[in-house]
Amino acid sequence: MRQNLHTHSTWCDGKNTTREMAEAAVRKGFDILGFSGHACVPSWDGSMSVDDTRAYVREVLELKEEYKDRLKIYLGIEADTESRLLFKEPFEYVIGSCHSLARDGVRMAVDYSRGVFEFMLDSWYHGDYREFVREYYKEVRRMENWEEADIIGHIDLITKFNEDEAFFRFDDPYYVKEATDAIDVFAGKKILEVNTGAISRGYRKTPYPARNLLQYMKEKNVRITLTSDCHNAEYLDCCYPETLDMIKACGFRSMAVLTENGFIDMDIDQFR
Ligand SMILES: [Zn+2]
Numbered sequence: 001m002r003q004n005l006h007t008h009s010t011w012c013d014g015k016n017t018t019r020e021m022a023e024a025a026v027r028k029g030f031d032i033l034g035f036s037g038h039a040c041v042p043s044w045d046g047s048m049s050v051d052d053t054r055a056y057v058r059e060v061l062e063l064k065e066e067y068k069d070r071l072k073i074y075l076g077i078e079a080d081t082e083s084r085l086l087f088k089e090p091f092e093y094v095i096g097s098c099h100s101l102a103r104d105g106v107r108m109a110v111d112y113s114r115g116v117f118e119f120m121l122d123s124w125y126h127g128d129y130r131e132f133v134r135e136y137y138k139e140v141r142r143m144e145n146w147e148e149a150d151i152i153g154h155i156d157l158i159t160k161f162n163e164d165e166a167f168f169r170f171d172d173p174y175y176v177k178e179a180t181d182a183i184d185v186f187a188g189k190k191i192l193e194v195n196t197g198a199i200s201r202g203y204r205k206t207p208y209p210a211r212n213l214l215q216y217m218k219e220k221n222v223r224i225t226l227t228s229d230c231h232n233a234e235y236l237d238c239c240y241p242e243t244l245d246m247i248k249a250c251g252f253r254s255m256a257v258l259t260e261n262g263f264i265d266m267d268i269d270q271f272r
């Protein structure tokens with residue numbers, strides 16, 4: 001089993017067309033490809049406009065039909081805490097993600113750049129990472145009652161520019177408490193993702209979430225799915241083998257797989 005439910009195309013901020021993505025998926029031996037274009041955030045041109053969303057839906061459903069004998073294609077969307085969807089139709093699954101925080105009516109993305117991250121930390125949170133971390137996970141936890149969301153994306157995105165632990169340590173008790181409280185909120189309700197996207201784009205060497213949080217997810221019996229948050233077809237399977245090894249080493253015995261009847265759990269040894 002090879003599955004990737006977190007992928008972006010030229011309809012949002014991805015490099016390739018949906019067809020190029022489907023071709024790459026077939027070439028790389030995927031069984032399941034889900035498209036998760038960025039749902040409309042009016043202030044961000046990397047998301048899909050309402051008109052684009054209609055065209056995206058049509059195109060993905062056409063591809064689903066065309067490829068049905070070679071590849072299972074699913075129509076999804078990545079919704080954002082800045083702009084909740086509130087509905088699921090016509091999507092077959094929804095990823096809920098937190099990318100940004102607001103202060104005094106201004107929104108800034110925590111994953112935009114190291115410079116923006118430092119600006120937010122210094123001017124919004126007075127250099128106190130604890131305040132930043134608290135606000136971030138509070139925003140993440142808002143998705144607790146999002147009935148439309150199946151998967152919560154990159155739960156610790158706030159660590160994107162902190163792999164060197166320049167801003168805070170991954171095992172800092174304050175940080176770990178905030179992050180694990182957020183995991184607790186979703187345990188038993190949502191699927192959390194193991195996301196290699198930042199590796200393919202050169203920002204990180206390890207996936208989201210950090211290993212200690214992944215271990216905690218296992219202890220809490222959280223359902224997971226492996227994705228590459230793909231923005232470039234070449235990296236559709238970015239670091240899948242080594243990440244799968246890490247998932248197994250944490251003790252996971254299964255991962256969630258999307259079917260026409262919703263998510264099922266499949267034995268971890270079935271995946272590659
Ligand atoms: Zn995202």
Ligand SMILES: [Zn+2]
Nearest residue numbers: 006008078229
């Ligand atoms: Zn994404």
